Amino acid sequence: MQQPVATAPLPPLPYRTRPPQVLLAVGAVLLVSAGAAVASAYGGTPARALLLALAAVAAGFSLRSARARLRSSEEVLAASATGLAVSASAVGGDALGYAAATALLAAVFLALHRVAPSTATWPMASWVAAQLAVLQVLDAVPDALRTQAYLGVALMGLGIALFGRPVVARLALLTTVPWWVAGVVSGSTTAWTGTGTERAVSASLVVVAGLGLVVTRLRRVLEPLTGPPKAAPVLAGAVAGAAVTGASSALGTGAVTAAGYAGVLLASVAAAVLTAWRRGLFLPLSLAAGTVMTALSVGRLLAGQEWTALSVLLVLTALPTVWVAVRRPEDRPLALPVAVWSLAGAALLAIPDGVLSPTAAATALTALYAVAMAAGAELDTASRRATAIAAAVCAAAAVLLVVARDRPWVLAALLAVQGTCTLLWAWRTWTTQRTADDAELSREAWRVGAAQLVVAAWVAAASADVGAVEWYSLPAAAGLLLAAGPGLLRGSSWANWGPGLVVAAVPSTVLAVVAADAPRAVAVLVVAAAVLVAGGRRALRAPLEIGAGTALALALGLSVRALPWPVASALVVGGVLLAIGARRERRPVAGFATRLADLR
Structure with missing residues (x-):
């Protein structure tokens, strides 16, 4: 039999190096430090020429080491060449000259990467040089274009992170984060406060930047840097939704309402359509973006007291939510109550602008209650309970509206309709019960429906100003039954x-x-x-x-x-004495069990 061979555990990373690698590292540090010192102390064209010459020599030896497959030598020499070249570009001149020099270096490093693709330092050096070039000219960029500059660099970095080799991808993602944050903050600010097309352009760039961040989740090597699986999609969706809403807010109430509805559609369609890995990646993005867009749109409409627009938005919100509930049964416990609450909110918000009177709104809420109870009775237990709770809110709102308007006959009619719907729901739930929860729900519904009908009868009796006790006792008795x-x-x-x-x-x-x-x-x-x-x-x-x-x-x-009162009194007293005597003969207490002869 073959015996497994025991292997010693690998030592910590610093102790895996070999002496040649230590020599290379120390030599590179000394060389680059000396070059930086020369550039700082002397400056001028001679110093720049010397540093560039040393950089060229180091780059040449790096290429030669790459052909010889000396991996440590090629990387260290390439890093030395990068440090010397960057130090040379910083010698003398103004910011624009430094930016032009570093941009040229970025192109040179990219060309060297094409010559020696096995060297990881060249693409990293090109990326760093490009960022330095942008930083040097950033102050000269107009404010209107600064967002484009930030997000342009960020998108370039995300592209490198998506397609570069693992070590380059990790470095590119880490160095892209500041650009991405600065671009998103600047773009969102412009989307909310800018003028004209600046808003739309900034919002579009923020959306693209958010998508770029989400796409990086497709690379497994970047997962340790992107945090929990939903963190990046939720962040990207939130900033994109905020930027889009900000850009639309300048176009008036209609645009704000459209943005809110677009958010609802985005979340609803994504929840209903996305499957497999696309659902795990893009559903959090869509939900975050849709939620933020809808919430901010509602906030803007509330701040402007645009009640009719809010009512329309809530009606439109209910439509795709119902579609999601039909297509995805597992989402019904959430989708159906949202649809009911949206329609209820629409009815209530139609009152301030006079679109609906309080009585008409109460009637609409009662109709919504009836529809929700009828539809919910055919669903599974979880969806049935959630829908019933949402419908109960509608019923309570309808009652409060009518009570506030002091319309007793309308209140009695609405309570009668609600009670009938509740009892029908209870009967249907009882006949189709599958679990103990269904039976308990049905028992509760019988009681609630009976109470609604009893109150309706009492309100009607009080409104009719009838005094017979049966107008109140008989409805109560029927309610108990x-x-x-x-x-x-x-x-x-x-x-x-x-x-x-x-x-x-x-x-x-x-x-x-x-x-x-x-x-x-x-x-x-x-x-x-x-x-x-x-x-x-x-x-x-x-x-x-x-x-x-x-x-x-x-x-x-x-x-x-x-009978005359004395005779009647004798009958009553006699009956009471008979009852007491019979009871105490059966259950005697002290005194009642003693014979008369023994009494004192």
């Missing part, structure tokens, strides 16, 4: 039928006896008999006992009332 829901058919009769029947019977029975109301007494007796018979027919204890008790209580009460 409805709140029991399917328990009326399956559960304990006392737990489900009892509360409603008691609430219906007690007030009317008491009034029939106390007020000597003959028509009420006849009605109570007839209904009690019907309930008694129905309870016996359906084998339900609560209706049977409550019907019998109501009839007996009514008869006894009327009989007692018909």
